[in-house]
Amino acid sequence: MLPAFYQSCNEMISKWDKLVCKDGSCELDVWPFLVTLRSDVISRTTFGSNFELGKRIFQLQTELAALAPCKLYSQFTSLDGGKAAKDDLLETTSVLLVLTMILFSHHQDWQARAREEVFQLFGNHKPDFDGLNHLKVIIFVKIYAKSRVKKISSQLAPYLVIALDQAIPKETKLRNLSLLARVQVILPILLVHHDQELWGDDAMEFKPERFSNEISKATKNQVSFFPFAWGPRICIGQNFALMEAKMALAIILLSFSFELSPSYVHAPHSAGSLLHLDDKVDSVKKVRLATKEYYSRGTKCMVLCDPTIGQVVTEVVSEADFRAMVVSEAGNETLLMGVDKGKAVENERNRSNIRPDNLLLTGPIGAKGENVDIDRPKVILGHAAVVTWATESSPMKGVKDIKESFSFFSSQFIGEMEITVKSIAVSIVMVTVLTWIWRVVNWVWLRPKRMEKYLRQQGLSGNSYRFLYGDLKENSIMLKKAKSNPINLTDDISPYLFPFLHKSIYNYGKNCFTWIGPIPRVNIMEPDQLKDIFNKINDFQKVNTNPLTKILGTGLASYDGDKWAKHRKIINPAFHVEKLKLMLPAFYQSCNEMISKWDKLMCKDGSCELDVWPFLVTLTSDVISRTAFGSNFEQGKRIFQLQTELAALTMQAAQSVYIPGWRLLPTKRNKRMKEINNEIQASLMSIIKNREIAMKAGEAAKDDLLGILMESNLREIEEHGVGITIKDVIEECKLFYFAGAETTSVLLVWTMILLSHHQDWQSRAREEVFQVFGNKKPDFDGLNHLKVVQMIFYEVMRLYPPVTALARAVPKETKLGNLSLPAGVQVNLPILLVHHDQELWGDDTLEFKPERFSDGISKATKNQVSFFPFLWGPRMCIGQNFALMEAKMALARILQSFSFELSSSYVHAPQSVITLHPQHGAHLIMRKL
Numbered sequence: 001m002l003p004a005f006y007q008s009c010n011e012m013i014s015k016w017d018k019l020v021c022k023d024g025s026c027e028l029d030v031w032p033f034l035v036t037l038r039s040d041v042i043s044r045t046t047f048g049s050n051f052e053l054g055k056r057i058f059q060l061q062t063e064l065a066a067l068a069p070c071k072l073y074s075q076f077t078s079l080d081g082g083k084a085a086k087d088d089l090l091e092t093t094s095v096l097l098v099l100t101m102i103l104f105s106h107h108q109d110w111q112a113r114a115r116e117e118v119f120q121l122f123g124n125h126k127p128d129f130d131g132l133n134h135l136k137v138i139i140f141v142k143i144y145a146k147s148r149v150k151k152i153s154s155q156l157a158p159y160l161v162i163a164l165d166q167a168i169p170k171e172t173k174l175r176n177l178s179l180l181a182r183v184q185v186i187l188p189i190l191l192v193h194h195d196q197e198l199w200g201d202d203a204m205e206f207k208p209e210r211f212s213n214e215i216s217k218a219t220k221n222q223v224s225f226f227p228f229a230w231g232p233r234i235c236i237g238q239n240f241a242l243m244e245a246k247m248a249l250a251i252i253l254l255s256f257s258f259e260l261s262p263s264y265v266h267a268p269h270s271a272g273s274l275l276h277l278d279d280k281v282d283s284v285k286k287v288r289l290a291t292k293e294y295y296s297r298g299t300k301c302m303v304l305c306d307p308t309i310g311q312v313v314t315e316v317v318s319e320a321d322f323r324a325m326v327v328s329e330a331g332n333e334t335l336l337m338g339v340d341k342g343k344a345v346e347n348e349r350n351r352s353n354i355r356p357d358n359l360l361l362t363g364p365i366g367a368k369g370e371n372v373d374i375d376r377p378k379v380i381l382g383h384a385a386v387v388t389w390a391t392e393s394s395p396m397k398g399v400k401d402i403k404e405s406f407s408f409f410s411s412q413f414i415g416e417m418e419i420t421v422k423s424i425a426v427s428i429v430m431v432t433v434l435t436w437i438w439r440v441v442n443w444v445w446l447r448p449k450r451m452e453k454y455l456r457q458q459g460l461s462g463n464s465y466r467f468l469y470g471d472l473k474e475n476s477i478m479l480k481k482a483k484s485n486p487i488n489l490t491d492d493i494s495p496y497l498f499p500f501l502h503k504s505i506y507n508y509g510k511n512c513f514t515w516i517g518p519i520p521r522v523n524i525m526e527p528d529q530l531k532d533i534f535n536k537i538n539d540f541q542k543v544n545t546n547p548l549t550k551i552l553g554t555g556l557a558s559y560d561g562d563k564w565a566k567h568r569k570i571i572n573p574a575f576h577v578e579k580l581k582l583m584l585p586a587f588y589q590s591c592n593e594m595i596s597k598w599d600k601l602m603c604k605d606g607s608c609e610l611d612v613w614p615f616l617v618t619l620t621s622d623v624i625s626r627t628a629f630g631s632n633f634e635q636g637k638r639i640f641q642l643q644t645e646l647a648a649l650t651m652q653a654a655q656s657v658y659i660p661g662w663r664l665l666p667t668k669r670n671k672r673m674k675e676i677n678n679e680i681q682a683s684l685m686s687i688i689k690n691r692e693i694a695m696k697a698g699e700a701a702k703d704d705l706l707g708i709l710m711e712s713n714l715r716e717i718e719e720h721g722v723g724i725t726i727k728d729v730i731e732e733c734k735l736f737y738f739a740g741a742e743t744t745s746v747l748l749v750w751t752m753i754l755l756s757h758h759q760d761w762q763s764r765a766r767e768e769v770f771q772v773f774g775n776k777k778p779d780f781d782g783l784n785h786l787k788v789v790q791m792i793f794y795e796v797m798r799l800y801p802p803v804t805a806l807a808r809a810v811p812k813e814t815k816l817g818n819l820s821l822p823a824g825v826q827v828n829l830p831i832l833l834v835h836h837d838q839e840l841w842g843d844d845t846l847e848f849k850p851e852r853f854s855d856g857i858s859k860a861t862k863n864q865v866s867f868f869p870f871l872w873g874p875r876m877c878i879g880q881n882f883a884l885m886e887a888k889m890a891l892a893r894i895l896q897s898f899s900f901e902l903s904s905s906y907v908h909a910p911q912s913v914i915t916l917h918p919q920h921g922a923h924l925i926m927r928k929l
């Protein structure tokens with residue numbers, strides 16, 4: 001970065017060269033040049049461009065600082081914002097340099113020593129890095145500022161006032177002090193730097209020799225010098241700033257000598273949180289400042305008056321400074337500059353009398369000035385000052401009537417401020433509205449059309465995009481129509497469940513695309529492409545269509561990336577086979593309760609007609625209640641009912657176009673969903689809290705899903721410092737409920753329906769169960785040996801997969817085989833359609849033939865990704881073994897106790913409500929064995 005420093009410094013020196021008069025000297029206000037230098041260096045080193053290019057940004061920032069000091073204020077008090085850091089950088093080094101020049105002007109001996117050192121090291125050569133590191137005399141002291149000014153000392157002596165404040169978030173011990181939460185501590189850097197107890201009687205004197213033996217010697221190893229702050233949050237740009245300042249000063253010293261101009265007014269002050277120098281007049285060679293500079297530039301200026309004598313008494317401050325004061329301090333205690341009556345001056349000639357020790361503080365000035373009690377200003381020290389307004393054309397000299405001057409100020413200045421603020425507000429609203437219009441137009445039209453063109457170029461086909469709704473309307477009409485026609489058990493259910501997709505595939509081929517509102521979804525049915533999608537979980541992410549659906553459960557199933565990996569790692573142990581064994585009694589108990597209920601419903605002839613669907617739903621939710629929470633279903637019943645209701649509402653919501661922000665509207669559905677969610681959260685929270693209390697009381701972690709999850713989380717925290725939060729645990733529990741109960745009851749119900757229809761397979765399954773267990777209680781090993789039952793389950797899930805289709809989002813342009821998918825599209829993974837695909841499964845694909853799986857899945861699929869009821873790859877269902885074990889236990893107990901067949905009242909109507917439900921239930925004739 002050194003060349004950038006050098007170039008910027010040289011540019012400044014060249015400008016000064018041009019300003020020098022014939023006698024080789026000139027009077028110059030160096031401050032603006034040093035500010036420009038600073039922003040030039042920042043522009044070059046940050047953006048690689050020169051200042052001219054960044055000038056606009058810089059101008060805008062300066063204007064912003066003037067108009068919105070409150071904003072700046074807050075930015076600086078929390079030193080975390082990036083912008084704050086940048087503004088910091090812009091100001092601080094210029095302040096350091098200007099004060100160094102002022103002090104060197106006043107202490108010519110040190111200026112000479114510094115110049116000597118620079119000449120010795122560089123002669124007339126360009127300063128280099130090593131040389132700059134060897135500059136010892138140039139020591140910068142006590143002049144660094146970076147936070148908001150908190151207090152101004154009455155003896156606003158030589159340098160700048162500076163303090164850092166630190167908020168205390170919780171009650172904290174500070175040595176022998178106990179500080180309450182929210183108290184703030186002020187670290188008055190300036191006062192510490194000037195403290196006689198720390199620095200001796202000559203604390204206020206300019207003596208760079210203090211630092212001849214490094215800072216630690218000068219401070220006697222105490223924390224008494226911290227212009228760059230101290231500790232872990234020490235200014236990150238310290239070296240940058242010092243190197244830049246050394247370079248600038250070296251070049252200045254090599255080119256010029258300087259002294260104070262007689263018109264120099266020493267008045268360091270601060271505006272907002274930044275340190276500015278007021279009329280910082282310095283001289284280069286023989287100097288004289290153009291005090292009139294503000295006037296000659298035509299800039300409006302402020303004049304400070306002494307209210308007691310009603311006269312203009314002091315120098316101009318910049319308009320920006322004044323705006324800052326007015327806006328930020330309205331109604332609050334205000335810091336204004338004025339003069340002590342005794343030292344007040346009556347005319348311009350004596351302006352130079354204004355010294356820092358004449359400064360005083362005044363009280364509130366009111367929002368628009370109206371409330372100022374001119375007669376009794378709240379004077380903290382000395383006399384109040386009132387600010388009036390002057391322009392080049394009407395400089396307000398010798399204002400007699402303060403009230404007059406004040407109303408002048410109110411009408412002119414505030415009026416102007418209001419207009420400016422109004423026009424800025426209007427511009428902001430306009431820009432915001434235009435941006436939103438652009439976004440909406442892009443979202444509903446331009447982007448979909450762009451993507452459509454791209455997809456067609458890939459050889460993909462589908463309907464042309466229709467405004468906003470895409471294919472949704474047609475889809476919903478077709479779905480309604482399909483539902484009105486009853487189907488038989490042997491019919492293909494895909495046109496019934498997905499009539500629109502079915503038609504699209506028929507019209508455009510398997511790789512067609514459909515429109516989910518303005519988002520195109522490419523259908524993928526080719527096993528290799530599916531494999532790629534399942535493996536590349538970061539390229540193909542979970543779809544984030546409707547935030548409403550998140551209410552159902554955000555847990556593991558909805559995360560991506562690191563969060564997913566972490567949660568999966570913590571939850572995995574809960575589904576370990578060893579843990580499954582421990583859950584078997586819970587499975588057994590729940591199944592037995594169901595069987596007992598059925599027993600009680602039997603008529604005298606030992607048979608009855610029964611809709612088994614609600615019983616199976618109760619069974620699986622009972623199992624998940626017991627295994628997840630160690631409590632029985634009755635306790636979790638409410639949660640389960642609510643989850644079911646929530647699923648139905650979510651499905652409704654997911655079928656309409658997703659409009660951002662819609663879910664926040666207080667529609668009946670949205671309100672109900674929120675209510676349900678809150679109740680579920682509260683119930684789960686109480687279960688988890690009770691568990692925590694028990695664990696704290698020394699009870700061993702339970703062997704249920706929640707206990708194992710909490711234990712695994714604790715282990716993760718011990719090993720890696722962070723685990724998941726209670727809120728996360730709640731989300732995972734909600735997910736267990738939904739993913740664990742719904743899916744398995746669906747598997748069981750279709751199994752019973754299909755076994756009713758295929759009595760031969762029912763007999764074979766029962767035979768196997770009796771062979772393995774007789775009438776005994778099914779055990780873990782035995783369940784693992786149920787081969788026919790396993791084949792039946794696979795075939796049921798092939799024909800009736802509980803999860804019928806999934807989608808994935810494509811966040812960035814991605815290759816998939818020979819396809820290139822643009823960012824923003826989605827891929828559709830139609831599990832059911834792939835499971836029924838004749839090309840993959842043969843002509844008998846729609847037939848119920850469990851024997852396909854007699855040699856396992858890989859043989860049945862010929863090692864292709866053509867069967868994935870639990871998905872495939874790293875995101876495969878975590879509860880697969882749990883579900884299969886539970887289903888085996890249930891079917892074994894049912895087969896041991898009953899035979900069953902379809903009732904004549906059974907209506908075949910599979911319905912996709914997230915999972916594949918039997919719309920009209922499962923009416924069977926059950927016979928006691």
Ligand code: HEM
Binds near residue numbers: 736739743875878
């Ligand atoms: C027959 C029963 C089940 C079927 C067919 C099934 C199916 C699936 C499918 C297809 C996925 C992938 C979803 C996606 O990535 O979009 C999945 C994920 C998941 N399932 Fe299951 N599931 C069943 C039972 C269970 C059970 C009993 C539990 C827990 C008690 C469970 C817990 C989960 C979880 C936590 C995930 C998310 C995994 C991840 O994203 O890493 N599932 N399941």
